[in-house]
Amino acid sequence: MASRYLGTEERYAVFPFYLCLDVSQSMAGEPIAQVNAELPQIRSSVGQDPAVAEVIRFGVVTFSEGARTVLPLVDLALVESMPTVEVEGRTSYSAAFDHLRRVIEADYHAGRLAGERWYRPAVLFVSDGRPTDPEERWLQAHRRLTDPAWRRHPNILAFGFGEAVPEILATVAENKPNRAYVAAEGAAPSAVVPELMAGLVQSIVSSSASAYTGSPQLVPPQLPNMQPIPVDELE
Amino acid sequence: MTEVPVSTLRLGQLVAEGGEGRVFEVLAGPPELSVRSVYKQLRSPRPLAELSSLVAFPSLLASEGSGLTARALSSSAWPVSSVVGDDPLVALGTVMARAPAEFWLRHRDGTKRLATLSYLATDPERIAVAYGVLMPPPGAAERVALVYALARLLEAWQSEPPLPRVVHGDLSGKNVLWSLQPAPAVYVLDCDGASVLCGPDAAGDDLPDGADGRPRATTPNWDDPALAPGAPPTRASDRYMLGITFLRVVGAAHFPLQGPQRSAEHVNVDLELPRSWRKVPDLPVLWELCERSLSVSDVEGRPGPGEWAAELEHVLDVLSAPALGAAVREAQGDPRQARGPVPNGNRREAKRLAPAAPVPVPDVTVRPVLRRRAPSTWQLISGPSLRAGGELVDGGGAARAGSWWAGQGATTGMPLTSRQVARRLLAIWGGAHRLAVGWARSPGRRGYGLRRLAGVLLLDFAAACVVLFIFAMLVSPWIGL
Numbered sequence: 265m266a267s268r269y270l271g272t273e274e275r276y277a278v279f280p281f282y283l284c285l286d287v288s289q290s291m292a293g294e295p296i297a298q299v300n301a302e303l304p305q306i307r308s309s310v311g312q313d314p315a316v317a318e319v320i321r322f323g324v325v326t327f328s329e330g331a332r333t334v335l336p337l338v339d340l341a342l343v344e345s346m347p348t349v350e351v352e353g354r355t356s357y358s359a360a361f362d363h364l365r366r367v368i369e370a371d372y373h374a375g376r377l378a379g380e381r382w383y384r385p386a387v388l389f390v391s392d393g394r395p396t397d398p399e400e401r402w403l404q405a406h407r408r409l410t411d412p413a414w415r416r417h418p419n420i421l422a423f424g425f426g427e428a429v430p431e432i433l434a435t436v437a438e439n440k441p442n443r444a445y446v447a448a449e450g451a452a453p454s455a456v457v458p459e460l461m462a463g464l465v466q467s468i469v470s471s472s473a474s475a476y477t478g479s480p481q482l483v484p485p486q487l488p489n490m491q492p493i494p495v496d497e498l499e
Numbered sequence: 500m501t502e503v504p505v506s507t508l509r510l511g512q513l514v515a516e517g518g519e520g521r522v523f524e525v526l527a528g529p530p531e532l533s534v535r536s537v538y539k540q541l542r543s544p545r546p547l548a549e550l551s552s553l554v555a556f557p558s559l560l561a562s563e564g565s566g567l568t569a570r571a572l573s574s575s576a577w578p579v580s581s582v583v584g585d586d587p588l589v590a591l592g593t594v595m596a597r598a599p600a601e602f603w604l605r606h607r608d609g610t611k612r613l614a615t616l617s618y619l620a621t622d623p624e625r626i627a628v629a630y631g632v633l634m635p636p637p638g639a640a641e642r643v644a645l646v647y648a649l650a651r652l653l654e655a656w657q658s659e660p661p662l663p664r665v666v667h668g669d670l671s672g673k674n675v676l677w678s679l680q681p682a683p684a685v686y687v688l689d690c691d692g693a694s695v696l697c698g699p700d701a702a703g704d705d706l707p708d709g710a711d712g713r714p715r716a717t718t719p720n721w722d723d724p725a726l727a728p729g730a731p732p733t734r735a736s737d738r739y740m741l742g743i744t745f746l747r748v749v750g751a752a753h754f755p756l757q758g759p760q761r762s763a764e765h766v767n768v769d770l771e772l773p774r775s776w777r778k779v780p781d782l783p784v785l786w787e788l789c790e791r792s793l794s795v796s797d798v799e800g801r802p803g804p805g806e807w808a809a810e811l812e813h814v815l816d817v818l819s820a821p822a823l824g825a826a827v828r829e830a831q832g833d834p835r836q837a838r839g840p841v842p843n844g845n846r847r848e849a850k851r852l853a854p855a856a857p858v859p860v861p862d863v864t865v866r867p868v869l870r871r872r873a874p875s876t877w878q879l880i881s882g883p884s885l886r887a888g889g890e891l892v893d894g895g896g897a898a899r900a901g902s903w904w905a906g907q908g909a910t911t912g913m914p915l916t917s918r919q920v921a922r923r924l925l926a927i928w929g930g931a932h933r934l935a936v937g938w939a940r941s942p943g944r945r946g947y948g949l950r951r952l953a954g955v956l957l958l959d960f961a962a963a964c965v966v967l968f969i970f971a972m973l974v975s976p977w978i979g980l
Contacts, residue, residue: 266764271868272637272752272771276720312610314626315617315672341629342880476720476755 277381279475280321280337280371281468282418284364286391287326288355290426295392296351298457303346309465310472311340319475320468321375323367328352331363337371357395357436361405368416383480385418386471388464389436392426392453403435410438419443419482421467425456442484463487501554502547503529503580505591508538519692519716520592533596538582539691540592549713550581550590552695559663559697560655567655567662569832574652575687593691602676602686607631617672619645620747628877635679637751638772640820644683646745647811648827649675652687653741653804657734663697668732670740671718672747682826692716694731720753724760725795738801742792745807746770746865760795760862769868777869779817785810789865796862928962 283306285299303324311317323337326349334347368385375382395402410417422437424430425447437443447456463485470483511524514537525536557577561568571577578593604614607630618626619642623634635641649670656665667674669689676686692715714731717723721743723736746754750770759766768789788810791802815824828834935958939951 266759266762267767268759268764269767269769270754270756270759271769272750272754274755275753276755308610312606312612312630313617314621314629315615317629318621338880339629341625342877344879473719 275381276319276476277383277480278321278375279319279383279471279480280323280368280375280385281471282337282364282368282385282387283322283324283464284360284387284389285324285326285334285349286328286355286393287349287352288328288393288396289351289353290355290393292351295426295453295457296349298454299461300348302458302461303348305461306465306468307340307343307346310468311343313469314341316469316472317341319472321371322468323371324349325360325363325367326352327356327360327363329354329356329359331356331359333363333367337367337375354396355391355393356397357391357402358397358405360389361402361409364418365405365409365414368418372416383475385416386482387418387420388467389420389422389433390460391422391424391428391433394427394429394432406436421445421482421484423460425451425453425460445485445487459487501551501580502587503532503582503594505582505584508582508594510538514597517689519689524597525594528594532580532594535597535599536579536594537576537597538592538594540582541590541691544584544589544591547581547583547588547590550578550593550691552697553578553593553691553693554581556663556665556695556697559695560658562662566833566835567658570652570655571665573831574648574685575690578691595691598676598686598688599678601678601680601684604630604632614676614678615673616675616677616744616748619677619751620672620753621751622877623751625877628879634751636773638749638776640815640818640823641679641683642749642751643811643814643818644820644823644827645677645679645685646741646748647808647815647824648683648685648831649687649744650741650804650807650811651827651831651833652685653737654808657737657804663695664734665693665695666732666734667693667737668715669717669721670737670744671721673718675744682830683823684827684830720755720757722757724757725798733798735798735801738792738803741804741807742789742801745789745792756793756863760793763795763862765862765864766793767864767866769866771868771870774869774871776867782810782814782817782867785814786865786867790861790863793863793865794861924966931958931962 287296291299306322309316310320310322317340320340321337322335322340323333324335324347325331326334329352334349335343364387372382372385408414410420420437420443422433422444424433424445428446430444430446433444433446447460467483467485471480474481474483507529508525509527511526513521514524515522520539520541523538523540525532525538528536557568557572560571576595576598578595580594581590582592582594583589584591598613602614603611604618605611618632619634623636626632626634656667658664667687667690669692670687674687674689676688678684678686694713714729717726717732721740723732723739725739726732726736743754743756746768750772752771754768756766756768770789788802788807791797791800792807794800812821812824815821825834932955935955939955
């Protein structure tokens with residue numbers, strides 16, 4: 265019979281979530297204000313619950329012409345306040361994907377040094393428009409991010425509203441079922457964004473529960489005003 | 500009262516939402532209902548008979564005497580009424596008492612949250628840094644007293660036939676609340692999902708332990724690894740959860756057992772205890788109780804809550820905290836002791852003389868390890884901000900929360916604010932003053948007392964001069980004097 269020692273220091277592996285937010289010009293006004301109003305809700309729902317916060321690590325990355333880390337990957341229980349995001353320029357998906365790959369790699373090594381064990385990270389990709397950079401360029405960046413040969417490649421959940429194109433979101437979510445969602449036609453961003461953020465929280469909280477079992481699952485959110493984009497499962 | 504028509508309830512705000520239903524505050528209802536009640540609206544209505552047996556449980560228990568009923572009612576949100584709609588045979592939900600005020604915690608930022616066991620099953624220093632809530636240290640007698648309170652509740656639930664018995668099935672970190680004021684106490688939620696077994700079935704000796712309970716969703720990480728997925732929880736499952744609660748609450752750590760246990764691995768648990776336990780005599784019965792409770796290979800041999808209660812009373816005695824045990828019993832409205840304390844020497848002797856029984860191969864070993872805990876590494880992260888150019892300025896690190904020296908919001912590698920400089924100067928002066936006072940009060944010849952006092956006054960005078968100098972040189976020009 266195999267044997268294992270468990271001590272006080274034995275912790276559960278952490279489940280990293282990266283919120284990748286589109287902050288292009290089209291988000292100006294109510295959508296970005298809603299995002300800023302809802303970000304503290306994520307902190308209070310995830311960070312204030314000791315059981316959830318302990319296994320979830322959360323970071324925020326924004327992208328427009330370039331991409332940047334607005335909130336480094338952290339334990340939300342230990343964050344005093346959430347950052348605010350601001351509207352910038354165009355919509356470069358390639359900048360987002362390249363930045364995510366760099367950040368995930370760096371965070372993974374930093375986490376290992378701190379003694380953390382990681383589950384496969386999840387990226388919550390939120391966009392309200394189509395990419396403004398050439399298709400081939402962002403597709404290449406996407407392939408680098410999702411390259412199965414790269415051991416840290418994340419699972420991606422994609423959400424769109426406004427001018428977002430369902431087919432593009434499905435591609436971002438690697439054409440996997442229940443991974444890409446788009447708002448119902450005509451839905452106002454002011455209604456969609458709070459619902460979307462609440463769905464993300466619910467997805468994170470449910471995923472955290474599965475992390476304790478040792479076989480975590482990225483639980484898709486339940487979004488009443490958003491429909492899963494039907495995609496075929498790849499063979 | 501056992502049944503309440505839903506039309507008679509006036510509901511307030513949504514209190515909680517879970518997989519099985521939604522919980523609302525009850526603003527008004529039939530006069531028999533308690534003022535502080537909540538209504539749990541089930542997602543899937545259940546046959547009324549199922550919930551009626553739950554509601555009737557305390558009165559069935561009362562036949563034994565009022566003690567067990569008091570324990571069951573004081574320590575759990577037990578359903579007091581079924582709620583019915585148009586169909587009188589179908590229950591839409593239940594009404595139960597709201598968690599009393601002492602089972603809520605207030606975080607540093609003012610957020611109020613239920614005091615779940617999750618707070619106790621993790622590093623107390625992390626909880627202090629993150630939420631500003633102070634937990635008793637690992638191994639503290641208060642932690643033992645909380646497990647004792649839970650064991651006594653389970654004792655009432657797992658009475659021997661012909662009394663009815665209860666299988667809760669999900670005694671988890673989120674379903675068990677705790678409080679230390681005014682006395683150590685627990686309060687178990689989600690009791691409407693429990694099963695009550697009474698009548699001839701419960702009395703049958705040949706009833707397999709796996710036959711009780713009804714299927715219910717369990718909390719990952721607190722569930723019984725011996726239970727097949729989807730199988731109804733049993734009395735033995737509740738006993739497993741009591742064992743794991745002891746480890747996690749007293750050890751203030753997770754001990755992720757279930758994964759290795761499901762893979763049929765032998766698990767050796769090193770329960771780290773503070774060095775204050777070095778004065779505590781060896782407690783072989785306690786560690787054996789842990790091992791038997793957590794066993795997957797010998798589910799039937801898991802000890803009952805009565806054994807736990809008796810042993811924990813003994814542990815509280817050897818930790819010089821018998822008053823905590825008495826406070827638990829008093830708070831539960833049943834001051835009887837489960838068993839008189841037995842001297843440790845006799846217990847060892849009794850164990851040695853016990854007839855040799857076939858010993859199953861143990862699959863869990865629990866070993867106490869006395870160790871001084873490493874200093875905390877948890878730090879609060881200041882909110883990141885964006886520079887004018889848009890570049891990220893990392894929070895920089897990090898304030899040592901609650902550090903009087905650094906002050907709130909201090910960051911490493913950043914210039915100190917005037918407030919922080921003042922705080923540090925004050926700290927230096929305070930330290931020097933205390934040192935001088937200690938020196939002045941130390942034993943010595945009587946004639947030296949006045950001289951020493953003069954020394955302290957001189958030091959304070961010098962400090963006042965420095966402050967005045969700083970004020971004259973730096974602050975006065977700045978404010979235009």
